[in-house]
Every structure is written in C-alpha cells, then in structure tokens.
Amino acid sequence: MKKNGYCQSHSDHTLFVKRKLNKVNALIIYIDYMIITGDDFDEILRLQINLVVEFKMKNLGDLKYFLGVKVARSSRGIFLSQRKYVLDLLKETGMLGCKPVDTPIVEKHHLGIYSDQVPVDKGKYQRLVGRLIYLAHTCPHIAYAVSVVSQFMHSPSADHMAAVMHILAYLKSALGKGILYGRHGHLRIEGFTDADWAGDVTDRRSISGYFTFVGGNLVTWRSKKQKVVSRSSAEVEYRGMVQGICEILWLCKLLWGLGFKPKDTMKLYCDNKSARDIVDNPVQHDKTKHVEVDRHFIKEKLERKIVSLLFVTSEEQLTDVLTHAVLM
Structure with missing residues (x-):
C-alpha cells in the first residue's frame, strides 16, 4: 500500500489512505478481506489492478456483506445489520421458536459470582458470549447486557447462561434492528x-x-x-x-x-x-x-x-x- 502512495493511519493501523487533488481514497483490511472506497474512481481501478498483480484476489463488486454484516443502500442512506447472523445464532441454539422478550437483560438482575452457584459448560458459554460480542458491533442496544455476561467467562453459572438465553430471546424480537448512516x-x-x-x-x-x-x-x-x-x-x-x-x-x-x-x-x-x-x-x-x-x-x-x-x-x-x- 505504501508503494502505491498510501499512508497508514496512526489511528487505525488497518486503514490506508491516499489523498490527491482534493480527492480521497481509503482501504481497510481485516486478515484477507478488504474494503476499498473513495471518490477517485480512476485511483480505485488502478489500486485494484496493482493488488491483483501482487496477490491472488477476487473483486466482489459493490459492498453488500462484510464479515457477517449486511450493507443495504437506499435514498435515506446506508443501513448496517446482522439479521442473518442473528437467525443463524438462534437456529444453532434452538431459540428460533422461543417467546420474544422486550429487554436484553432483566432489571435489577443481581448477576455475580456466588459460592452456591450451579456451574455450566464453560466452553459453550464462552462461544455464545463471543458470538454476542461480535453481534454488538451493529447492535448497541445489547451492549450493556453483553458487557454484563462477558464478566463471567471464567466461571459461568446457570444464572449467567439464563441471562445469555434472555439476550437471544430479545434478539428474536429485534431482528430488523441495525444502524442507519445518513x-x-x-x-x-x-x-x-x-x-x-x-x-x-x-x-x-x-x-x-x-x-x-x-x-x-x-x-x-x-x-x-x-x-x-x-x-x-x-x-x-x-x-x-x-x-x-x-x-x-x-x-x-x-x-x-x-x-x-x-x-x-x-x-x-x-x-x-x-x-x-x-x-x-x-x-x-x-x-x-x-x-x-x-x-x-x-x-x-x-x-x-x-x-x-x-x-x-x-x-x-x-x-x-x-x-x-x-x-x-
């Protein structure tokens, strides 16, 4: 990227930016996935050609999905959601037919570490919470609940697992929620x-x-x-x-x-x-x-x-x- 005139961002080391004649192009990368955007279309085409010379790559066209996040465009702006991700998660956990709830976590939940708690499968709990942490990237409404349940990864109990299932039941009622950028x-x-x-x-x-x-x-x-x-x-x-x-x-x-x-x-x-x-x-x-x-x-x-x-x-x-x- 530097060889092609791009500067690596000091704020995010996965971001590369090139500015020329009041136009700006940017590339952001996650392992072997990347997004190229900007208002200099000739430079975007030139960068794509140069990348293909160096690496085996495939152009997937306009951005529609990125790491499980759906990108939808309309006259109102760009909408990000993880609806399919949520549906897959509910299906895998057997919660697809569950009764929806109104909040991601109950009020005055009093979750903590207690001496008489009933332990649950630690690996399963960590995998579920890990999935929820990733989902919170487009679901700020579950951020608090996920923050709470993630505190018990080292010693999960039946009460903690019930709180995780409660978050999943809430997601059943919030499938269409996401973030709109206008x-x-x-x-x-x-x-x-x-x-x-x-x-x-x-x-x-x-x-x-x-x-x-x-x-x-x-x-x-x-x-x-x-x-x-x-x-x-x-x-x-x-x-x-x-x-x-x-x-x-x-x-x-x-x-x-x-x-x-x-x-x-x-x-x-x-x-x-x-x-x-x-x-x-x-x-x-x-x-x-x-x-x-x-x-x-x-x-x-x-x-x-x-x-x-x-x-x-x-x-x-x-x-x-x-x-x-x-x-x-």
Missing part, C-alpha cells in the same frame, strides 16, 4: 457519557458507557465496568467523561487522517451536575483528589476549546441503555 449536512463530533454508580453487586464497581456521533450518525459506543471503586456518583461520572473525551479525540484524529478537519468544537453531553461543577471549579479539594489526573486532562481540553462540556437532562441521556437495563 447525510445530515455536517461532520460535527458529539459524545454522550453516563454511568451507573456502584452498579456491580459483587464488587460495587461502577458501569460507564458512551455514545459518539459523527455527522449526526452513531459511530462508536461502549459499556464497561470501571477498574476502580468510586466513592461518589460524581467521581464515577467524571471517570466516564474522560473515556468519552478520549474517544472523540480519537475520532477527530481519524477524520484528520482522512482529510476532514472538524470545523466546530467537539461537544460532550453529561447529565451529572456534580461532575460538571468539578470541571467549572478550579479549587482543589478532597472531593477531586481521587480523580486529579482525569480532572487536569479534562480541564486542558476545555481550556484549549477542543471540547465543550454541555448538560443534558436525564430524559435525553442516550447512554442510559449502556449502563443499566432499560425498556427498549
């Missing part, structure tokens, strides 16, 4: 962060999550248990804000590499007033010493006007779906 006339980068304080019943660590949008389209998301126990909801929200800022900084760097410089300050939305007060208050005190490094990291980005921190009401907080069980 044109909204801008490339603004925005993020939402949220956290559920002491949400894990076993070790009281908190669950945090973020959504990020580019041009009004959802591009990345994550639901993850934090590495340390936080002493307050403000502290856990603050740690979650740092994860959100790091993600939108990465997206900004990725867009720069593609030749698209964001024109607006990136926005991060948070619904915790205490966490925002820590940002606004420059005074050092006991409430901030546990997040001192994070505090200075956020402060620097705000002062340089790289990121602006905005308040969003709890009713408009999109990231609730990544931190606890909610009705879809």
Whole structure:
C-alpha cells in the first residue's frame, strides 16, 4: 500500500489512505478481506489492478456483506445489520421458536459470582458470549447486557447462561434492528457519557458507557465496568467523561487522517451536575483528589476549546441503555 502512495493511519493501523487533488481514497483490511472506497474512481481501478498483480484476489463488486454484516443502500442512506447472523445464532441454539422478550437483560438482575452457584459448560458459554460480542458491533442496544455476561467467562453459572438465553430471546424480537448512516449536512463530533454508580453487586464497581456521533450518525459506543471503586456518583461520572473525551479525540484524529478537519468544537453531553461543577471549579479539594489526573486532562481540553462540556437532562441521556437495563 505504501508503494502505491498510501499512508497508514496512526489511528487505525488497518486503514490506508491516499489523498490527491482534493480527492480521497481509503482501504481497510481485516486478515484477507478488504474494503476499498473513495471518490477517485480512476485511483480505485488502478489500486485494484496493482493488488491483483501482487496477490491472488477476487473483486466482489459493490459492498453488500462484510464479515457477517449486511450493507443495504437506499435514498435515506446506508443501513448496517446482522439479521442473518442473528437467525443463524438462534437456529444453532434452538431459540428460533422461543417467546420474544422486550429487554436484553432483566432489571435489577443481581448477576455475580456466588459460592452456591450451579456451574455450566464453560466452553459453550464462552462461544455464545463471543458470538454476542461480535453481534454488538451493529447492535448497541445489547451492549450493556453483553458487557454484563462477558464478566463471567471464567466461571459461568446457570444464572449467567439464563441471562445469555434472555439476550437471544430479545434478539428474536429485534431482528430488523441495525444502524442507519445518513447525510445530515455536517461532520460535527458529539459524545454522550453516563454511568451507573456502584452498579456491580459483587464488587460495587461502577458501569460507564458512551455514545459518539459523527455527522449526526452513531459511530462508536461502549459499556464497561470501571477498574476502580468510586466513592461518589460524581467521581464515577467524571471517570466516564474522560473515556468519552478520549474517544472523540480519537475520532477527530481519524477524520484528520482522512482529510476532514472538524470545523466546530467537539461537544460532550453529561447529565451529572456534580461532575460538571468539578470541571467549572478550579479549587482543589478532597472531593477531586481521587480523580486529579482525569480532572487536569479534562480541564486542558476545555481550556484549549477542543471540547465543550454541555448538560443534558436525564430524559435525553442516550447512554442510559449502556449502563443499566432499560425498556427498549
């Protein structure tokens, strides 16, 4: 790729980009599968010819399927889904005829590691959860549930397996769900962060999550248990804000590499007033010493006007779906 004038992205080492005369082409590769896209069609043809010279390759035409993800185009935009992947998974697990449920995980599930738990087949559990982790690439609505069940890969119980089966039953009712990417006339980068304080019943660590949008389209998301126990909801929200800022900084760097410089300050939305007060208050005190490094990291980005921190009401907080069980 470098021999053909492409630069390897520093944000994603599987991405190669070539810019010439205000046109941009990109190639992204996963093992022996690749996608070529761009607005310089002569360069795309030239690259395909050069690749065939070096490797035994097959041109599959316009992108329709990629690693189990279906790509559908319409006047509204590009729609990504894994419907066939879900149907195959339900068929393999005998859940194709199951009764659908409304949520990926029950509220107040209290899943954890207990001394009296009934063990299940570890290999089967890990394979199922692994399939669900991959499915979450186009299903942000199951990200929280998958994050929970993936915490018990080393010692799964009957309750954990029941939670996995519950996710599959939910997928039965959500076969048509996916992600739509449309044109909204801008490339603004925005993020939402949220956290559920002491949400894990076993070790009281908190669950945090973020959504990020580019041009009004959802591009990345994550639901993850934090590495340390936080002493307050403000502290856990603050740690979650740092994860959100790091993600939108990465997206900004990725867009720069593609030749698209964001024109607006990136926005991060948070619904915790205490966490925002820590940002606004420059005074050092006991409430901030546990997040001192994070505090200075956020402060620097705000002062340089790289990121602006905005308040969003709890009713408009999109990231609730990544931190606890909610009705879809």
